[in-house]
Amino acid sequence: MTPRDRLIVALDVPSAERARGLVERLAGRVGMFKVGSQLFTAAGPEFVRELAAGGQKVFLDLKYHDIPNTVASAVSEACRLGVSFLDVHALGGKAMMEAAVGALPALGTRLLAVTILTSHAEDSLGELGVDGSVHESVRRLALLGRDAEVDGVVASPHEIALVREACGPDFLIVTPGIRPQGAATGDQARAATPAAALAAGADYVVVGRPILEAADPAAAAEAIVEQMARGA
Secondary structure, X not given: OOOHHHEEEEOOOOOHHHXXXXXXXXXXXXXXXXXXXXXXXXXXXXXXXXXXXXXXXXXXXXXXXXXXXXXXXXXXXXXXXXXXXXXXXXXHOHHHHHHHHHOOOOOOOEEEEXXXXXXXXXXXXXXXXXXXXXXXXXXXXXXXXXXOOOOEEEOOHHHHHHHHHHHOOOOEEXXXXXXXXXXXXXXXXXXXXXXXXXXXXXXXXEEOHHHHOOOOHHHHHHHHHXXXXXXX
């Protein structure tokens, strides 16, 4: 894959109209577009179909977390939208992830498990009653996902190396919390630059606000691809 292929842009915007404008500017400059809760709630599955039908790769980031049967049904429907990636939350447990894997039709969709959100740090995990460090929790959940036969995980830059070591070279790692050098981290407690994430072993990086809020989103995306290419 080229660095461009490995860049996923998070379309965290409030409307299909805004998202279309960004896709128009960024198509061919990035590898994939992520549709999360905000845009999916505003624009619905029809917008996801529209993107896929237009030749764009889509990561449907809804972090399904429910009883196994409900998640399996949701995964089956999501695959029919034509998405390339979709995710479930590993905290839903092994049986839920196995049900999701079993619901994947032979359409080439890759299933990811979310480990610990990049907004969490040690103190907030304690508030949730999760024992151990962030690193320990991510490793445990990644191994649980691997045992359930998901294709990979969503994990922060700070846990890439430990997931790679625990789960092997073929296990996909998609990394949010990416901030180019000099960018504000915002609510991302565990962030890193795109080049650092790739160097640590990430397969894909997810970037939102540094591109979406740029005066020229296309130029911002190109600059990030350049940083990824030269390892800066």
